[in-house]
Amino acid sequence: MKTLGLIGDTSWVSTIDYYRFINQGINDKFGGVNAARLLLHSFNYADIVKNLDTNNWEAILKMIVGAGTGLKNSGAEAIVFCGNTTHLVAAEAQQQIGLPIIHIAEAAAAAIKKQGIKTIALLGTRFTMEHHFFSDKLQTAGIAVLTPDKADRDFIHETLLREMGKGIFKPDTKAAYLRIIDKLKQQGAECVILGCTEIPLLIQPADTDMMLFDTAAIHSAVAVEFALA
Structure with missing residues (x-):
């Protein structure tokens, strides 16, 4: 080993x-x-x-x-x-x-490709959503990437650093994330990458009918x- x-x-x-x-x-x-x-x-x-x-x-x-x-x-x-x-x-x-x-992005891309998924929603810090180190790995695997609009990206980034990074998980924050996920679903996302390792502690599979990919797992x-x- x-x-x-x-x-x-x-x-x-x-x-x-x-x-x-x-x-x-x-x-x-x-x-x-x-x-x-x-x-x-x-x-x-x-x-x-x-x-x-x-x-x-x-x-x-x-x-x-x-x-x-x-x-x-x-x-x-x-x-x-x-x-x-x-x-x-x-x-x-x-x-x-x-x-x-x-x-982590190579691991996620392989798991998503195995499911035959073509379009995903990516949630994470501003850096994960706006830079290419994660999305490039997905696109190389033939997977299209959708991200939230700027206001939602800013909200996700701040709550990750100021709340979840401290172990704080608020019901209002959870509801807002679910609204963001629903918007991305309407834009064509087939699943969601929980691309910050704190998000799976907030959003659980039972919370949405969208398939969730927990990058930490x-x-x-x-x-x-x-x-x-």
């Missing part, structure tokens, strides 16, 4: 899920008291948000490369970012760290496959 290096607290809320999903995946395979071989570097989320607010991706890349290099030196054989947004610098980080980074499953390959 390979050792995975997790880069977490982007935010801690979803990092918990990654730790649970990956360990559960290994235990499902081997049973008993078996668990994954994991190393974790957990950031102070405030440092991440400060740089997101100022669009300082150079600083974020430096943080991630430092964390990834430390994990590599401790024995990690691949890196898993416990979130979507930081994949904006995944290509540069992989080159500088010198280890494979298991890419999908990404973790691919990480388990890598560890066992």
